[in-house]
Amino acid sequence: MADAPPDELRASLYCADVTVTMDGPHGPVTVLDRVSCEFTARRTAVVGLNGSGKSTFLRLFNALVTPVSGVVRTGSVDPVAFPRDARRQVGFVFTDPASQILMPTPLEDIELSLRRGVKDRVERTERAMAWLRRMGLEARAHHSVFDLSGGERQLVALAAVLAVEPRVLVLDEPTTLLDLRNRLRLRELLDSLPQQQLVSTHDLDLAATAEHVAVVHDSRIIDQGPPERMLPLYRAWCASGFPGEAGA
Ligand SMILES: Nc1ncnc2c1ncn2[C@@H]1O[C@H](COP(=O)(O)OP(=O)(O)O)[C@@H](O)[C@H]1O
Ligand SMILES: [Mg+2]
Known part of the structure; x- marks a missing residue:
């Protein structure tokens, strides 16, 4: 992991x-139910079962989702009132880079990001x-994005987000579609970045590299803390039932 980010790159996600x-x-249908948080760690991982609400939670911070009640802040910005400001501060990386790459070649896609x-x-x-x-993709600059591997595409999508120098990176299951080699490559790259990171993942090796882990279950953050405590708990809940569930 690189050095802690300078203060100006920290913005608490609240x-x-x-x-x-x-x-x-x-x-x-209630997808998030009275959720509260304040994340200031360099990397916070969000873990939880499919459909628990992780993506919806992440999307709050750059105004891809609007709450019916409650308060959200990314740094000092209210994403509900100022979605554009929030999006300038928070770069969002989707699971599937295809939903994010807009141009025919990697070079053009990153140029598009830089246009403003x-x-x-x-x-x-x-x-x-x-x-x-x-990203190690210089030789691919002019290739069709359709000819890139999944890992290469994910790196292009990430580069396009990083090119606008957001203060915070929110990544929604960024390694889910990647093989182990690309997963390790992506992790190395994330380690080298100065940005604060909020990442949802089923990749518990990636979650173990976070300073802080939040467990989302059934539309709520049910527990949070250091990975050494949270990941064994999460594994046990997955195997034997979450708190309050039959069989738990
Ligand atoms: N746009 C939507 N319309 C209706 N239901 C949705 C929408 N987005 C998510 N949901 C539902 O909200 C729940 C949580 O979804 P999501 O946040 O994507 O969970 P996760 O990322 O943990 O898999 C799921 O039951 C999902 O079906
Ligand atoms: Mg999701």
């Missing part, structure tokens, strides 16, 4: 009593190439 509902076939911040075309290309070099 929420208080947040409830989110979604439309289901029989009316609104870097007006000069030549400089934009140089910066985009520098990101591709950093």
Whole structure:
């Protein structure tokens, strides 16, 4: 893990009593139920079963989801009132890079990200190439994104997010579609970044590298703490039932 990020790259991810509902076939369904948190760790991992609410929780912080009640803050920004400001602070990396890569080639995709911040075309290309070099993808710059491997695509998506220099990275199961080699590569890259990171994952090796782990179950954060305590608990709950469940 790289050195702790400088203070200006830390923005606490805060929420208080947040409830989110979604439309289901029989009316609104509660997807997050009065969730509160304050994450300041360099890397916080969110673990939980499929459908527990992890993605919805992560999406709160850059205004991809709007709560029906409660307060959300990314640093000092209220993403509900100022979604654009929140998105400038928080870069969001989706599980499937295909949902995030918009352009036909890696170079063009990263250039598109840079368009707002870097007006000069030549400089934009140089910066985009520098990101591709950093990802080890220089030789792929002009290839069709459809010809890249899943791991390469995930790195392109991440580069496009990093290119705008967000203060915080939110990553939703970033290693789920990757083989072990690419998983390790992605982890090494995340370790080298200065940004604060909030990452949901089923990859408990990745979760073990976080300073803080939150367990989401049934629309709530049911426990949180250091990985040494939380991951054995989480494994036990997965095997024998979560607190309050029959058989637990
Ligand atoms: N846009 C949506 N409309 C209706 N239900 C949704 C929507 N998004 C998520 N849900 C439901 O909310 C619950 C939590 O989903 P999600 O946050 O994606 O969980 P996780 O990421 O832990 O798998 C699931 O039951 C899912 O079906
Ligand atoms: Mg999810």
